Amino acid sequence: MIQLVYAYCPHGNHFGITVNGKGRLPWAHCPKDLENFKNVTQGTSLLMGAKTWQSLPGVLPGRPHIVLCNPDKPVPILEGRVMLHTPEMVLDPSHLIDFLEHHKDSDAIISVIGGISLLETALPYASKVFQTRISSIHPMKSDVKLPETLDKLENFKLVEHKISMDDIHTIAFNEFERKL
Numbered sequence: 001m002i003q004l005v006y007a008y009c010p011h012g013n014h015f016g017i018t019v020n021g022k023g024r025l026p027w028a029h030c031p032k033d034l035e036n037f038k039n040v041t042q043g044t045s046l047l048m049g050a051k052t053w054q055s056l057p058g059v060l061p062g063r064p065h066i067v068l069c070n071p072d073k074p075v076p077i078l079e080g081r082v083m084l085h086t087p088e089m090v091l092d093p094s095h096l097i098d099f100l101e102h103h104k105d106s107d108a109i110i111s112v113i114g115g116i117s118l119l120e121t122a123l124p125y126a127s128k129v130f131q132t133r134i135s136s137i138h139p140m141k142s143d144v145k146l147p148e149t150l151d152k153l154e155n156f157k158l159v160e161h162k163i164s165m166d167d168i169h170t171i172a173f174n175e176f177e178r179k180l
């Protein structure tokens with residue numbers, strides 16, 4: 001089964017920001033979002049683009065990581081993180097559609113966690129979407145925006161909606177399932 005997991009700021013659809021050449025999230029540290037991300041992805045495999053991989057704070061425990069990476073390019077190796085060029089860890093983008101077709105109805109859960117083009121490609125294969133909307137009293141502008149398809153989710157129905165707050169964020173956790 002394929003599920004999408006992403007967060008964005010609905011005021012401007014801010015999704016990702018590049019700071020000093022590195023990708024990061026366009027809001028201040030948000031522990032409730034990180035806790036939710038951990039809960040919904042625990043025990044699943046994480047599929048991500050190369051830039052998202054490079055923006056992680058480290059390898060996330062309990063979840064195999066699969067990174068889309070062109071075989072002609074060097075695999076991104078980050079300080080303290082060794083990236084092995086094995087089929088378990090690196091997916092050639094030319095095999096992406098076969099991978100999504102294969103896992104669409106499998107028992108194993110694949111969490112697609114970004115970036116944008118990967119989320120858009122995976123959307124037609126997804127059964128569930130965990131979409132988090134983060135509003136902040138210190139809004140930041142980003143250079144990566146969420147497209148309308150991933151904001152509106154037309155072929156999905158909302159099955160769970162929770163609101164949470166901390167000192168600077170209001171967070172809406174939305175769980176969608178594909179309409180039958």
Ligand SMILES: NC(=O)c1ccc[n+]([C@@H]2O[C@H](COP(=O)([O-])OP(=O)(O)OC[C@H]3O[C@@H](n4cnc5c(N)ncnc54)[C@H](OP(=O)(O)O)[C@@H]3O)[C@@H](O)[C@H]2O)c1
Binds near residue numbers: 052115
């Ligand atoms: N708000 C959120 O939930 C969230 C989640 C994840 C990331 N982010 C943020 O978003 C930004 C990065 O996202 P992004 O969309 O720019 O990049 P991305 O999807 O993470 O990475 C793009 C790279 O992945 C490789 N790739 C090759 N084929 C691909 C394919 N078919 N689909 C997707 N990727 C492919 C390419 O690397 P090569 O050119 O090296 O082959 C491409 O440049 C960062 O700022 C990050 O912090 C936000």
